[in-house]
Amino acid sequence: MTNIPILKEREKYIYCKGKEEFDFTCDTKSLAGSVSQRACVFCGSRVVLYPIADALHLIHGPIGCASYTWDIRGALSSGPELHRMSFSTDLRERDIIFGGEKKLYASLVQLIDTYRPNAAFVYCTCIIGIIGDDVDSVCKRVTEEKGIPVLPVHSEGFKGTKKDGYKAACESLSMLVGTGSVEDIGRYAINIMGEFNIAGEAWTIKEYYENMGLEVVAVFTGDGRVKNIKRSHGASLNVVQCSGSILRLAQIMEEKYGIPYIRVSYFGIEDMSKALYDVAAHFKDNLGIMKKTKEIVRNEIDAIYPDLLRYKKALSGRKAAIYVGGAFKAFSMIKALRSLGIDVVLAGSQTGNKDDYEVLRDMCDEGTVILDDANPLELSKYCIEKGADLFVGGVKERPIAYKLGIAFCDHNHERKISLAGYSGMINLAKEIYSSVLSPVWKFVPSKNDFLKKHDTEMMK
Amino acid sequence: MKTQEKIEYKATSNACKQCSPLGASFVFRGIERSIPLLHGSQGCSTYIRRYLISHFNEPVDIACSNFTEETAVFGGGANLKLAVENIIKQYNPELIGIATTCLSETIGEDVPMILKGYNKKNFDENFPEIVSVSTPSFSGTHIDGFHSAVRAVVDSIAVKKKISTKQINIFPGMLSPADLRHLKEIVSDFSTDYAMLPDYSDTFDGPLWTEYQEIPEGGTKIEKIASMGDAVASIEFGKILAGEESAGKLLESRFNVPCHSLGLPIGINETDAFLKALETITEKPVPEKYIQERGRLIDSYADGHKYVFEARAVVYGEEDLVIGLASFLSEIGIIPIICASGGESGLLKQKILDIIPDAEEVGIRIIEGADFVEIGEEARKIDPDFFIGNSKGYRIAREMKKPLIRVGFPIHDRLGGARIIHVGYRGAQQLFDTISNTIIATSQEASPVGYTYM
Ligand code: SF4
Ligand code: SF4
Numbered sequence: 001m002t003n004i005p006i007l008k009e010r011e012k013y014i015y016c017k018g019k020e021e022f023d024f025t026c027d028t029k030s031l032a033g034s035v036s037q038r039a040c041v042f043c044g045s046r047v048v049l050y051p052i053a054d055a056l057h058l059i060h061g062p063i064g065c066a067s068y069t070w071d072i073r074g075a076l077s078s079g080p081e082l083h084r085m086s087f088s089t090d091l092r093e094r095d096i097i098f099g100g101e102k103k104l105y106a107s108l109v110q111l112i113d114t115y116r117p118n119a120a121f122v123y124c125t126c127i128i129g130i131i132g133d134d135v136d137s138v139c140k141r142v143t144e145e146k147g148i149p150v151l152p153v154h155s156e157g158f159k160g161t162k163k164d165g166y167k168a169a170c171e172s173l174s175m176l177v178g179t180g181s182v183e184d185i186g187r188y189a190i191n192i193m194g195e196f197n198i199a200g201e202a203w204t205i206k207e208y209y210e211n212m213g214l215e216v217v218a219v220f221t222g223d224g225r226v227k228n229i230k231r232s233h234g235a236s237l238n239v240v241q242c243s244g245s246i247l248r249l250a251q252i253m254e255e256k257y258g259i260p261y262i263r264v265s266y267f268g269i270e271d272m273s274k275a276l277y278d279v280a281a282h283f284k285d286n287l288g289i290m291k292k293t294k295e296i297v298r299n300e301i302d303a304i305y306p307d308l309l310r311y312k313k314a315l316s317g318r319k320a321a322i323y324v325g326g327a328f329k330a331f332s333m334i335k336a337l338r339s340l341g342i343d344v345v346l347a348g349s350q351t352g353n354k355d356d357y358e359v360l361r362d363m364c365d366e367g368t369v370i371l372d373d374a375n376p377l378e379l380s381k382y383c384i385e386k387g388a389d390l391f392v393g394g395v396k397e398r399p400i401a402y403k404l405g406i407a408f409c410d411h412n413h414e415r416k417i418s419l420a421g422y423s424g425m426i427n428l429a430k431e432i433y434s435s436v437l438s439p440v441w442k443f444v445p446s447k448n449d450f451l452k453k454h455d456t457e458m459m460k
Numbered sequence: 461m462k463t464q465e466k467i468e469y470k471a472t473s474n475a476c477k478q479c480s481p482l483g484a485s486f487v488f489r490g491i492e493r494s495i496p497l498l499h500g501s502q503g504c505s506t507y508i509r510r511y512l513i514s515h516f517n518e519p520v521d522i523a524c525s526n527f528t529e530e531t532a533v534f535g536g537g538a539n540l541k542l543a544v545e546n547i548i549k550q551y552n553p554e555l556i557g558i559a560t561t562c563l564s565e566t567i568g569e570d571v572p573m574i575l576k577g578y579n580k581k582n583f584d585e586n587f588p589e590i591v592s593v594s595t596p597s598f599s600g601t602h603i604d605g606f607h608s609a610v611r612a613v614v615d616s617i618a619v620k621k622k623i624s625t626k627q628i629n630i631f632p633g634m635l636s637p638a639d640l641r642h643l644k645e646i647v648s649d650f651s652t653d654y655a656m657l658p659d660y661s662d663t664f665d666g667p668l669w670t671e672y673q674e675i676p677e678g679g680t681k682i683e684k685i686a687s688m689g690d691a692v693a694s695i696e697f698g699k700i701l702a703g704e705e706s707a708g709k710l711l712e713s714r715f716n717v718p719c720h721s722l723g724l725p726i727g728i729n730e731t732d733a734f735l736k737a738l739e740t741i742t743e744k745p746v747p748e749k750y751i752q753e754r755g756r757l758i759d760s761y762a763d764g765h766k767y768v769f770e771a772r773a774v775v776y777g778e779e780d781l782v783i784g785l786a787s788f789l790s791e792i793g794i795i796p797i798i799c800a801s802g803g804e805s806g807l808l809k810q811k812i813l814d815i816i817p818d819a820e821e822v823g824i825r826i827i828e829g830a831d832f833v834e835i836g837e838e839a840r841k842i843d844p845d846f847f848i849g850n851s852k853g854y855r856i857a858r859e860m861k862k863p864l865i866r867v868g869f870p871i872h873d874r875l876g877g878a879r880i881i882h883v884g885y886r887g888a889q890q891l892f893d894t895i896s897n898t899i900i901a902t903s904q905e906a907s908p909v910g911y912t913y914m
Pocket of ligand 1: 061064065125126479480481504560562563597
């Protein structure tokens with residue numbers, strides 16, 4: 001035990017798997033004064049739309065929202081890199097008083113003329129509604145004048161959580177879908193959704209599908225192009241990854257165009273293989289696809305297996321804490337870590353919902369702590385109490401792990417190493433291995449000191 | 461005074477500035493057992509935390525009052541109070557520093573009003589000090605947030621108890637933890653008492669924990685801030701700051717504590733001015749240690765002067781940092797051919813001209829309110845030798861195949877941002893060696909011969 005305090009209101013967001021009844025709260029706004037690891041609605045929209053590399057992304061608001069999100073994601077592009085620029089209307093006092101529409105209009109015109117994008121997204125940040133800007137009509141006007149789609153994204157930070165930002169992004173995307181020609185799209189065509197091409201991951205995945213004999217119409221949104229998105233309704237299946245960041249769009253496309261979707265994950269051998277098999281199974285009328293899939297899976301696994309065993313031997317018996325954005329990622333991560341012989345003692349997410357957490361609970365071992373929208377104190381407390389040797393998370397969790405003397409593996413959007421697919425599994429193992437087995441940890445004041453210290457205090 | 465903006469609508473592309481609450485968070489982090497709280501919506505605090513974490517590689521807890529849709533309509537009073545209560549329960553701080561965000565400013569939140577009566581007197585002795593500062597980002601950058609927070613802290617905590625003390629108040633500005641550590645060393649070597657605000661040298665650059673720390677150890681002690689009204693003098697760095705309402709000036713007008721406004725002590729000239737001020741205030745000579753350090757620095761200037769002479773540098777960052785670097789560069793013969801800042805005090809040009817009177821003839825371009833697209837455009841026109849500034853200039857430098865010497869904040873693409881030392885003779889030494897060696901390395905690499913001597 002530690003004496004790190006947990007807020008009363010937060011207790012229902014924390015569950016330790018055991019005999020206790022699973023009475024768990026999640027999917028709510030963060031508690032005031034609890035240092036949540038979540039960002040805002042705008043962040044959710046940015047995550048989804050950001051990798052579209054030939055679109056202009058203009059952040060309408062004061063400077064910070066744009067400044068802090070400049071080039072912070074590792075989403076790669078094979079061509080244009082407009083997404084790596086940070087554009088802001090940089091509103092000032094005058095604009096707050098008189099409204100920002102004029103500045104928005106002028107900025108759009110100037111930027112479109114300079115960079116010639118194929119579409120533009122205008123992100124509304126917190127104060128936009130409050131100062132009364134009619135962003136929709138400015139976007140409409142510029143669309144007409146410039147002849148490219150200029151789409152508002154209603155992502156005011158305080159109007160919900162990151163998930164609402166996903167939705168807002170999907171709604172903007174849905175205005176693009178269906179506006180292109182689908183003429184030359186074949187029967188066995190899919191869209192890859194919820195894959196953002198961090199460190200080139202989408203390219204790996206796309207290659208698998210293409211080798212299976214499938215055509216990939218659009219990737220949402222890794223290495224994304226406006227043209228592909230416009231014609232994506234020509235696909236016959238949407239393959240959706242990730243914790244629902246783009247689920248809303250898949251639903252819209254199902255309603256509107258009758259395109260079914262399946263949910264997959266590309267992390268870890270188990271889920272990766274399942275993804276390919278599930279997609280192959282969808283195209284029942286073409287047995288060749290399944291045949292090729294089996295071949296691919298076999299070859300890929302054969303290629304990495306010896307290395308994997310070597311890492312497993314070195315890592316077996318370690319204990320990991322996982323804290324990620326979406327719960328879906330946590331599921332895959334638990335399986336992937338298990339395949340390396342690592343047990344998960346803490347698992348949490350920023351945006352999981354009730355169903356997600358039920359799955360998570362069923363997956364976890366007895367004694368595992370499950371957390372929704374955790375704060376640094378809670379993460380530290382359970383890492384210490386559960387004796388974690390490894391933390392899998394993002395930038396904001398990294399220093400917590402290191403301060404506690406715990407190894408760390410980055411599994412966020414800013415990473416530079418591909419963790420998806422079969423090769424990604426080896427990269428993951430290597431990442432974990434190079435942190436867990438580093439000799440530097442022997443200089444760290446032992447984690448057990450935290451516990452010992454407390455025990456002696458208790459005895460006094 | 462800010463200059464009146466021209467009514468010319470232009471987007472900012474790749475900003476060379478951050479927003480005000482970030483600066484305020486630096487300050488609140490630099491006070492002992494203090495925690496920053498942003499009044500507004502979740503994203504701002506999380507993004508700022510992330511930005512700071514990427515530079516310092518330290519856990520950074522910044523709380524937030526987490527606005528919801530209802531809050532934005534009915535006001536954030538209840539959320540703010542709840543946040544304060546929850547922070548007390550978790551962190552048990554001695555001070556909560558509240559900074560507003562654009563959202564709370566736009567809906568007209570009056571934090572002091574909301575928290576009226578929320579103080580030690582009405583609760584118990586353990587109730588923390590609460591300091592609030594207004595930091596709308598639409599009327600200033602991170603450096604304005606920084607200075608406003610310093611001023612707000614002094615305004616609400618400093619008193620005059622009429623006790624006799626030799627305390628000197630130091631307002632260092634937004635420097636690195638290594639800088640702050642060095643400044644403390646210098647002042648201590650004058651055997652005098654001091655209060656430096658803020659002091660995040662430990663809280664943003666600490667060792668691994670041997671014991672869990674809700675709030676990292678270190679920071680300016682609150683009683684030291686309280687006794688600022690009794691100090692013999694204040695020293696405040698920043699030539700732009702000198703033209704603004706500052707903590708030093710507040711202490712001067714309210715408690716008659718004389719304020720010495722100096723430039724950031726970067727390079728020999730400005731460090732000399734700093735040590736002279738300390739000499740005057742303490743009536744003690746500059747310690748031998750610094751005479752020696754200065755001597756070695758000049759010796760190295762002599763050894764390396766030819767390599768750097770008339771090299772042309774693109775300098776960018778906060779206005780006061782740019783002025784400090786320009787002063788240092790010009791004293792070693794380097795031309796700061798572009799001096800650019802995202803700040804818009806309206807004073808940058810004049811301050812650069814004060815240091816380099818022939819700046820215009822030499823062709824030095826001084827750009828206020830700059831963004832990185834503009835800096836890149838200007839830089840491409842003049843083919844500079846190197847860039848000096850934070851990580852965010854890397855893409856331009858890379859594109860132009862010119863070296864970037866990383867200083868200031870943020871350093872997001874290298875380790876050790878917290879350990880860069882800019883100030884004092886020691887800082888000048890480090891900068892001088894880095895710059896000369898960068899220039900030497902560039903010509904060595906370009907040479908077909910590849911000499912192993914200079
Ligand atoms: S809204 Fe204002 S305070 Fe928040 S991140 Fe944007 S600029 Fe900064
Ligand atoms: S102002 Fe709103 S949109 Fe911008 S970062 Fe803050 S919470 Fe997010």
